[in-house]
Amino acid sequence: DQQVKQNSPSLSVQEGRISILNCDYTNSMFDYFLWYKKYPAEGPTFLISISSIKDKNEDGRFTVFLNKSAKHLSLHIVPSQPGDSAVYFCAATGSRGNNRLAFGKGNQVVVIP
Amino acid sequence: SAVISQKPSRDICQRGTSLTIQCQVDSQVTMMFWYRQQPGQSLTLIATANQGSEATYESGFVIDKFPISRPNLTFSTLTVSNMSPEDSSIYLCSVVTGGYPDTQYFGPGTRLTVL
Numbered sequence: 001d002q003q004v005k006q007n008s009p010s011l012s013v014q015e016g017r018i019s020i021l022n023c024d025y026t027n028s029m030f031d032y033f034l035w036y037k038k039y040p041a042e043g044p045t046f047l048i049s050i051s052s053i054k055d056k057n058e059d060g061r062f063t064v065f066l067n068k069s070a071k072h073l074s075l076h077i078v079p080s081q082p083g084d085s086a087v088y089f090c091a092a093t094g095s096r097g098n099n100r101l102a103f104g105k106g107n108q109v110v111v112i113p
Numbered sequence: 114s115a116v117i118s119q120k121p122s123r124d125i126c127q128r129g130t131s132l133t134i135q136c137q138v139d140s141q142v143t144m145m146f147w148y149r150q151q152p153g154q155s156l157t158l159i160a161t162a163n164q165g166s167e168a169t170y171e172s173g174f175v176i177d178k179f180p181i182s183r184p185n186l187t188f189s190t191l192t193v194s195n196m197s198p199e200d201s202s203i204y205l206c207s208v209v210t211g212g213y214p215d216t217q218y219f220g221p222g223t224r225l226t227v228l
Contacts, residue, residue: 032214043117043205043219044156051214089156091217099144099209100171101217103156 003027004092006104014112019077021107023090026071030092034101035064035075037086044089048075080111115140115208117220125226126196133192134223136206141186144209146217147179149202156205162189196227 005024013019023033031052036044050057050064050073057064063076077084090104116139126132136145145162160168160181168181183189193200203222209215 034216036219041222041224043221046114046216046218049214049216091156093214095213098161099213099215099217100146100158100161101156101207102158105155 001026002105003030003102004090004104006090006107008107009105010108010110012110012112013080015082016079019075019080019084019109019111021075021077021088021090021109023073023075023104024071025073025092025102027092027094027102028071029094030102031095032093033064033066033073034091034093035062036089036091037084038089038106039086047088077109080109082111082113085109085111114216115142115210115218117206117208117218119204119206119220119223121223122221123224123226125228127228128197130196131192131194132196132225133190134204134206134225136189136191136220138187138208140210142208142210143186143212143215145183145189146207146209147181147189147191148205148207148219150205150222151202159191159204162191162206193225196225198227201225201227 034049035047038044048062066073087106091101120135147159148156160170162183180192205222207219
């Protein structure tokens with residue numbers, strides 16, 4: 001049972017434009033959400049997180065939006081750069097889960113120079 | 114953040130054998146986890162490595178197949194026992210340095226191929 005879902009497995013975007021990645025979750029006990037970037041042959045690298053007490057968190061070019069009522073979050077990357085080409089994973093956890101993460105299947109992002 | 118290393122980085126093993134993967138952190142951490150990423154799939158949590166006690170396994174994973182040790186706050190091992198080709202995956206350890214909620218940091222992974 002996939003508790004964290006990422007549709008649209010791949011995304012191509014022109015350099016300088018916005019990349020938008022979406023993530024839906026089903027477990028209402030999730031209250032902390034993270035985005036990771038993963039290059040081939042490397043471990044996931046933490047990008048940005050958001051707590052359920054917020055609806056937006058921004059860090060440089062990366063912004064995460066959370067809509068709790070819709071159980072939906074999104075990651076915006078502006079402007080997109082060729083180095084952003086990677087697989088992006090959405091992950092979630094709840095206090096009862098004690099930091100154990102449930103991951104989505106990932107989105108492949110290709111930024112075209 | 115924490116600096117995490119894993120050994121080996123990759124291995125090719127024969128069916129029926131076992132492989133032990135090591136995870137070393139450069140500082141003491143509160144929690145350590147082991148994940149698996151099968152080809153084309155997402156990351157799946159195998160277990161939480163508990164310091165000085167038995168690991169806590171997720172549904173579908175058992176100690177006989179994936180024994181885990183965590184003798185101190187900076188080191189853990191995962192053994193993949195009696196391997197089959199279905200065990201071909203990337204195995205990743207991760208750590209949390211604080212309480213809840215906290216950012217989880219991942220090691221570089223061990224790419225295992227079972228023939």
